[in-house]
Amino acid sequence: MDAFAATLHHAYRVAVEAAVEAGRVLRWHFRRGLEIHYKGEIDLVTEADLAAEQVLISRIREAFPDHQLLSEESGEILQRSPWLWVVDPLDGTTNFAHGFPVFSVSIALLHEGQRVLGVVYDVMRDELFAARRGEGAFLNGRPIRVSRTSRLEAALLVTGFPYDRQESPFDNTREFVALLKRCHGVLRVGSAALDLAAVAAGRLDGYWEFRLSPWDLAAGALLVEEAGGRVTTPAGDPLPPLGTDIVATNGCIHEELLEALAAARAGA
Ligand code: IPD
Ligand code: CA
Ligand code: CA
Ligand code: CA
Numbered sequence: 001m002d003a004f005a006a007t008l009h010h011a012y013r014v015a016v017e018a019a020v021e022a023g024r025v026l027r028w029h030f031r032r033g034l035e036i037h038y039k040g041e042i043d044l045v046t047e048a049d050l051a052a053e054q055v056l057i058s059r060i061r062e063a064f065p066d067h068q069l070l071s072e073e074s075g076e077i078l079q080r081s082p083w084l085w086v087v088d089p090l091d092g093t094t095n096f097a098h099g100f101p102v103f104s105v106s107i108a109l110l111h112e113g114q115r116v117l118g119v120v121y122d123v124m125r126d127e128l129f130a131a132r133r134g135e136g137a138f139l140n141g142r143p144i145r146v147s148r149t150s151r152l153e154a155a156l157l158v159t160g161f162p163y164d165r166q167e168s169p170f171d172n173t174r175e176f177v178a179l180l181k182r183c184h185g186v187l188r189v190g191s192a193a194l195d196l197a198a199v200a201a202g203r204l205d206g207y208w209e210f211r212l213s214p215w216d217l218a219a220g221a222l223l224v225e226e227a228g229g230r231v232t233t234p235a236g237d238p239l240p241p242l243g244t245d246i247v248a249t250n251g252c253i254h255e256e257l258l259e260a261l262a263a264a265r266a267g268a
Helices: 003-032 047-063 093-097 173-180 192-200 214-226 254-266
Strands: 036-038 044-046 068-071 075-077 083-091 104-111 114-122 127-132 137-139 142-144 156-159 185-187 206-209 230-232 246-249
Touching (some): 003 047, 003 083, 003 127, 044 093, 068 214, 083 093, 083 192, 104 192, 104 214, 114 192, 127 192, 127 214, 156 173, 173 185, 173 254, 192 206, 192 246, 206 254, 214 230, 214 246, 230 254
Parallel strands (some): 068 083
Antiparallel strands (some): 036 044, 068 075, 083 104, 104 114, 114 127, 127 137, 137 142, 230 246
């Protein structure tokens, strides 16, 4: 095994263990109830976000002290390393803070700007989604595939909305309304990582969202690709390493969804 493969192998184990341990912390806080703080008008953070983040950071730092790390609440640790961890200790804070049991832990690892490892843990359903580049995607150890839905009109989609309440071309309102009328339904689950995991597992056919942060989608994007799906920007370009605007589908409906989003944006 070469050095890259050995590091990736070790990283996989560390990521899975860290996700499950952070999940335990989140479950404990969820049952106990907690204090909510506001980062913005509707942008929340709880003690649980911070406690789970401490678990992820300490596990990763312990195993890989020289790797770089980017995390939602604590910012970044920059070093000279080709390895960059991009983590969200609690994806779905609004659900969590309201007692709605749908949230996740998201952990991605990039090597020289390429996503090579993704782990998304659905804490309350105890579902662990994991992928390594070139090795497929798995749910609790079993291979997963994207759906075969071939037309947008027969698709079940999911999306999300930014915390910024100002009207803007990226507030997703036009796209949301337009797409509702073009398919079987558009969900809003509230965890971008779980949205992507659901597309990877073939439970949903497509997902789009604008103005995310890299930690929301880095792990989930790799899950979708490794499950046979397609991931691009809304313009149809490859998703950059720290991309924030995404369209992810089973592949079959990708072009149709890109076109529908572009038409909605243009007001057509
Ligand atoms: C949020 C979730 C949500 C998405 C928001 C994200 P957070 O992350 O992923 O689904 O719509 O844009 O910020 O704040 O719960 O980690
Ligand atoms: Ca998030
Ligand atoms: Ca978060
Ligand atoms: Ca947040």
